[in-house]
Amino acid sequence: MIQPGTATAREQDLFLGDCRIQLARILNSTDFDATGREHRFFSYVVEETLAGRGDRIKAYSIAVEVFGRGQSFDPQSDPIVRIEAGHLRRAIERYYLTSGQADPILITIPKGGYVPVFSYRERTALAELPAPVVSRQVTEHAVRWTKSRLLMAAVLVVLLAVAASAAWWWTFDRSVAPERPRVLVEAFDNPAGTDGARAVAVGLKEEIVQQLSKFGDILVMESAAKAGDTSIPPPRFVVAGSVVLSPDDFLLRVRLINRADNSILWADSYNGPLQVTAFVDAQAEIARNVSRNLAQTYGIIFQADQNLDVNNAPDDWTAYACTLSFFEYRIEVDAQRRSSVRACLEKTVDRFPAYATAWGLLSLIYIDDYRFEFAADPASSSATLQRALDAASQGMALDPSNIRARQAKMLALYFNKDIDAALKLGKQSLEINPNDTEFISEYGERLALSGNWHDGCALVTEARQQNPGATAYYETDLALCSYFAGDQQQAAAWLAKSPSLSHPLYHLVRAAVLGEAGNATEANRERIWLEQNSPDLVKNLRKEVSKRLGRPQDVEFFLGSLRKAGLEITD
Known part of the structure; x- marks a missing residue:
């Protein structure tokens, strides 16, 4: 890469121009498998860096400037920027492995930050061809015959490889279970060495093991394998912590450790009064909180493995x-x-x-x-x-x-x-694992759309509070909750927070909300967007709405709002 301190002004200008050309080449390539949001993300960080503002690129600035998050965005509780950065890095890698193999400029976004790095690709000189042993003219017929033999040989190699692969496939034990994260829950430390703290530590560990075990996609271990035992793979994650008791209060510290480098991926502390009934309730809630943070969809373990x-x-x-x-x-x-x-x-x-x-x-x-x-x-x-x-x-x-x-x-x-x-x-499923926010939100949505808006919307609200920023569904679901409750202003506010701005159903809900609110100008814009971007949805509105809403009266109310937005409903 040309360093700003050593390059001439002309060299620097040429390099910046080459980088912008490379950015456009990537963004316009069909092999750059990225969403519209990731295109904006990539453009933003590249242009900011080329403009000399790389030091300003943070998760907060990306969330606000690119994703439209509000000023109250908290990157610690909302992992959306980290998740999108992981998608973007893989999309860039795929591009350079396909159509970008010969591109002169490499653009990468190293892990641990969001500032891109630019460099000229090193070109390897081709080795000089050896001189032929015999110098004689070769006829065109001989050339064709040689190519034919090469082609036959190549086909034979491929067929042999396919045969070997097929033999391996059918003889391999297909009942083998795939990888799942292994999590070891260690005994909690008891710095004071008291019997009371020891009992609390044992109880807390058991409660955390029980709650984590409800997430079937991780393997929970209560003890590590014995030395020399290679039959059990070592855990990749360790839950550890400590218990400190005073005469009136308790203090619990919990952390998740990445066994590969002993880095701490997550840590939290909990405290409260040391009264029997209050502490029993607190211990159960602490274990649920720990399990949700670590094991739920889009939780700490997901984030660690997603970027691995x-x-x-x-x-x-x-x-x-x-x-x-x-x-x-x-x-x-x-x-x-x-x-x-x-x-x-x-x-x-x-x-x-x-x-x-x-x-x-x-x-x-x-x-x-x-x-x-x-x-x-x-x-x-x-x-x-x-x-x-x-x-x-x-x-x-x-x-x-x-x-x-x-x-x-x-x-x-x-x-x-x-x-x-x-x-x-x-x-029944919610009783099996009441901590899985992905399921809580999905079940809440089914309850709400079936007509039980009160209980369903309460569950969606709970899921969003426990796992904010995880999916595109929360805000749109809560907008529907407000819409059917008659609060169109609140419904519009929820939609303004939704990250799913390109999805047709987002625009359909927004058209209904604006139509019902009497905002003809904005509702008409939604109608135009739907007609231009999702004509098949517009042609089959009754069928698509009836597919989702369980009660006939809810279907008719929603369709009536769409009519107010200017959409025609064909029966």
Whole structure:
């Protein structure tokens, strides 16, 4: 890279120009697999750096300037910038592995920050060809014959490789379980060495183990493997802490340690009065809080693994990474990313047919195909929904307590109009793991849309409070809650906070809210956006609204608001 202190003004100008050309080349490439938000993210950090303002690039500035977050944005509680940065880094890597292999400028965003680094690609000189042993003219016929032999040899090599791969595939033990994060919960320290603190430490550890174990996608360990025992892989994460008691109060400190480098990924402390009933309740709530922070979707373990580079990753890690990619997709529900995640999950369940979570996530992808592909014909839609139901049922058959398979089956039943069965399954599943905010929000949404707005909206609110900034659903769901409660001003305020600005259903809800509020100008803009960007949704409004809302009176009220926004409803 040209260093500003050593380059001439002309060299610096040329380099900056080359970097901007490279940025445009990447952004316009079909091999740059990134969302619109990630395009804006990339442009922002590159232009700020080239303008000499790289020191100002922080998670807060990106959230406010690029993602439209408010001034109250807190990067500690909302991981959206870290998550999007991980997506962007992988999109850049994929680009340089495909159409960008010969590009003269390399742009990277090193981990640990968001400031890009620019450098000229080092070019390797081609070795000089050796002189031929015999110098004679070769006929055109001989050239064609030689190429034919080379082609035949290449085909033979490929066929042998395919045969070997197929033999390996069918002889490999396909019942092997894929990678799951292993978490060791250690005994809590007792610095004072008192019997009371020792008892509290034992009880707290047991409570945390119990709560963490409800998250079936991690393996919880209460003790490490004995020295020399290589049959049990070592844990990658350790939960540790300490207990300090005074005559009237308790102080608990908890932290999550990355075993690879002993870095502390998360830490928190809890205190309160040392009264028996109050402490028992506090201990249970502390354990729930710890488990939610560490193990829930988009939690600390997810963030750590989502940004982890694994060289020459084995199949089991690739399968686990595939499940992580599903949750990355779910942040914005991007249609282009959905197809690649679907293919990844289909390969995973073929490779690991006993992987219940992958079956559940695959079912959820099929459900998204069903509810977001507005142009699908009835026969195709019915087949897609049946695939979703079959995949969810397979996941539950493998592991009846698997929360992702249960979530998928609940949704499949709901869209199949078996709403009572869906809600019954949702209630049972919530009892299995009341700390999984991904499920809490999904079950709350089903309750609300089925007509139980009070209880459903309360659950969505709870999920958002426990896991803010995780998905595009929270704010849109809460906008619907306010809309059906008659508070259109609050509904508009929730929509203004939503990150899902490019999704047609966001614009549909906004059209209804603005139409019902009598804001004709803004409602008309939403109508125009929908007609231009999602004509199939506009043509089938009654069908799409009825697909989601459970009560006929809610369907008619929503359609009436869309009419006020200027949309035509065909019966």
